[in-house]
Amino acid sequence: MIQKSIDSSAAKSELQAVLFEGIHPSAVEALEQAGYTRIVTHAKSLSGDELLAAIADAHFVGVRSRTQLTAEVLQHARQLVAVGCFCIGTNQVDLKEAMRLGVPVFNAPFSNTRSVAELVLAQIIMLMRGIPEKNAVLHRGGWVKSAADSFEVRGKTLGIIGYGHIGTQIGVLAEQLGMRVIFTDIEAKLPLGNAQPMSSLEALLSAADVVTLHVPETPQTALMIGAAQLAAMKPGSHLINASRGSVVDIEALTVALESRHLHGAAIDVFPIEPQGNDSVFVSPLTRFDNVILTPHIGGSTLEAQINIGTEVAAKLIRYSSNGSTTSAVNFPEVALPAHTGRSRLLHIHHNVPGVMAHVNERLSEAGINIAAQYLSTNEEVGYVVIDVDSAASQVALDELCAVPETIRCRILY
Numbered sequence: 001m002i003q004k005s006i007d008s009s010a011a012k013s014e015l016q017a018v019l020f021e022g023i024h025p026s027a028v029e030a031l032e033q034a035g036y037t038r039i040v041t042h043a044k045s046l047s048g049d050e051l052l053a054a055i056a057d058a059h060f061v062g063v064r065s066r067t068q069l070t071a072e073v074l075q076h077a078r079q080l081v082a083v084g085c086f087c088i089g090t091n092q093v094d095l096k097e098a099m100r101l102g103v104p105v106f107n108a109p110f111s112n113t114r115s116v117a118e119l120v121l122a123q124i125i126m127l128m129r130g131i132p133e134k135n136a137v138l139h140r141g142g143w144v145k146s147a148a149d150s151f152e153v154r155g156k157t158l159g160i161i162g163y164g165h166i167g168t169q170i171g172v173l174a175e176q177l178g179m180r181v182i183f184t185d186i187e188a189k190l191p192l193g194n195a196q197p198m199s200s201l202e203a204l205l206s207a208a209d210v211v212t213l214h215v216p217e218t219p220q221t222a223l224m225i226g227a228a229q230l231a232a233m234k235p236g237s238h239l240i241n242a243s244r245g246s247v248v249d250i251e252a253l254t255v256a257l258e259s260r261h262l263h264g265a266a267i268d269v270f271p272i273e274p275q276g277n278d279s280v281f282v283s284p285l286t287r288f289d290n291v292i293l294t295p296h297i298g299g300s301t302l303e304a305q306i307n308i309g310t311e312v313a314a315k316l317i318r319y320s321s322n323g324s325t326t327s328a329v330n331f332p333e334v335a336l337p338a339h340t341g342r343s344r345l346l347h348i349h350h351n352v353p354g355v356m357a358h359v360n361e362r363l364s365e366a367g368i369n370i371a372a373q374y375l376s377t378n379e380e381v382g383y384v385v386i387d388v389d390s391a392a393s394q395v396a397l398d399e400l401c402a403v404p405e406t407i408r409c410r411i412l413y
């Protein structure tokens with residue numbers, strides 16, 4: 001295990017942000033405007049030793065969906081203060097390990113929701129009309145003027161698996177086109193418009209003309225659409241996956257397309273995705289004219305990416321300069337007021353009995369007056385924020401760092 005420093009205090013001018021995967025420049029602008037100057041950007045994702053070297057001195061790491069921040073990678077980032085996922089999904093980060101290391105992870109939970117919904121809506125119409133295949137034939141000099149296997153979406157059934165932010169948006173838009181919307185989710189959900197919850201995945205699959213997936217990557221969603229589920233779909237129906245590549249068994253999908261049991265598919269996410277735009281894309285799906293393949297761009301509109309850049313950068317900046325962890329996906333949440341005229345200390349500790357007594361005893365024995373204290377805990381980690389008189393801040397920091405249960409402590413500059 002790499003030895004991290006318990007005291008991760010650093011002046012703003014020393015804090016380094018490393019951003020991967022072509023995160024929109026709006027993030028860099030926001031960080032610069034807030035006074036952060038040590039910003040390193042990478043156009044693509046890195047892995048292995050290159051990734052370890054790139055984040056070795058980083059205080060903030062920004063990723064999109066491709067960069068894998070595993071436990072081992074996180075342990076190598078000795079200075080790491082916070083992680084920003086400049087996207088919705090956070091499955092690429094070992095969230096538990098980040099929490100145990102005292103590192104909150106932030107994301108942008110709905111800045112690209114509309115972009116995904118619009119793309120899926122377009123794909124529904126294109127697939128129902130058989131456009132991908134016709135388009136491919138014409139590109140090769142052919143001509144297929146036919147209404148065979150070409151349908152209006154009006155009156156057809158859309159099956160949504162995962163009725164969260166994206167799933168509900170698509171449901172609302174699809175109803176505007178006259179579609180009947182059915183859905184499944186592991187949680188009880190308020191149906192919007194005339195959408196109907198289905199009693200089981202099988203019931204949804206056998207009723208839908210188009211099935212669209214909007215679940216996160218979890219152990220439960222891994223390969224949730226395999227040979228049996230594809231066989232349960234209506235003959236001549238369509239599958240759309242803009243969730244995560246791990247959710248669909250691609251080999252089983254190729255069999256269902258080969259046999260024409262499925263009429264078409266639109267796939268935006270893949271089990272293995274290239275690291276950047278200079279890499280080669282390999283998939284058994286490339287041979288199918290009736291499959292729309294897109295390079296994980298469901299959320300890649302300028303509107304979404306600009307907003308994501310500013311939103312996630314703002315969360316990192318807020319945590320860095322104020323200590324607030326509101327909307328962190330893996331960490332006790334604290335919303336903090338400004339600490340004008342005082343020094344603010346952050347203390348992240350193992351949440352075991354007696355730890356707060358240790359914190360307060362040490363500060364009291366050192367004669368430090370606590371001006372304000374804020375605490376939030378989860379089952380493993382406690383996060384306490386303490387405002388003290390500025391003259392006492394260094395002594396207070398030393399005392400906090402000496403508390404045996406300490407994971408991290410930091411003074412805000």
Ligand SMILES: NC(=O)c1ccc[n+]([C@@H]2O[C@H](COP(=O)([O-])OP(=O)(O)OC[C@H]3O[C@@H](n4cnc5c(N)ncnc54)[C@H](O)[C@@H]3O)[C@@H](O)[C@H]2O)c1
Pocket residue numbers: 088089090109110112113116161162163164165166167184185186187214215216217218220221242243244268269296297298299300
């Ligand atoms: N293609 C893209 O560019 C793109 C863009 C944004 C998001 N995404 C992916 O889409 C996913 C969904 O995004 P969202 O914003 O709608 O998330 P969300 O959290 O709002 O909704 C996900 C829904 O799935 C449900 N769910 C979880 N496990 C399930 C299961 N096993 N079976 C059925 N339902 C289940 C949840 O209860 C929730 O309602 C993200 O996690 C991300 O992986 C992809």
Ligand SMILES: O=C(O)CC[C@@H](O)C(=O)O
Pocket residue numbers: 064065066086087088089090112296299
């Ligand atoms: O921009 C990306 O790489 C990920 C987009 C999307 O999958 C998300 O989770 O928001």
